[in-house]
Amino acid sequence: MSRRRLAAGLLGLALPLASQASSSLASEMGCYNCHGQPMRAEAPSFERLSAKFAKRNGQAGAEQHAVDELLQGEGFRHIPAHEHLSPETARKLVHWLFEGGK
Numbered sequence: 001m002s003r004r005r006l007a008a009g010l011l012g013l014a015l016p017l018a019s020q021a022s023s024s025l026a027s028e029m030g031c032y033n034c035h036g037q038p039m040r041a042e043a044p045s046f047e048r049l050s051a052k053f054a055k056r057n058g059q060a061g062a063e064q065h066a067v068d069e070l071l072q073g074e075g076f077r078h079i080p081a082h083e084h085l086s087p088e089t090a091r092k093l094v095h096w097l098f099e100g101g102k
Helices: 003-028 046-054 062-072 080-084 087-098
Strands: none
Touching (some): 003 087, 046 087
16 A cells, blocks of 8 residues: 555544544533533524634635634624633634534
8 A cells, every 4th residue: 555545544534533523622612501502692503603614714814813813802702711712722623613613
């Protein structure tokens, strides 16, 4: 088996794990408390957030801008739960949403 085929196969196995890891991360961070079903207050569902971010997917700097908004409260009203997110965790969650959030 060529190295290229092996690498492609390993990448194919890793992609579903990355999605699961992000869903698990969202659960671990308590995101589903507000963004799950039933939704809490005015929090948008992950489906709605993913649809919003899908429109910006591929745009230069779009993911980083969303991370900055999440961490700094820009574009969102002040959300205390977001304050405990590290930049790396926020980046993983935003990337997961840009990829469809499933």
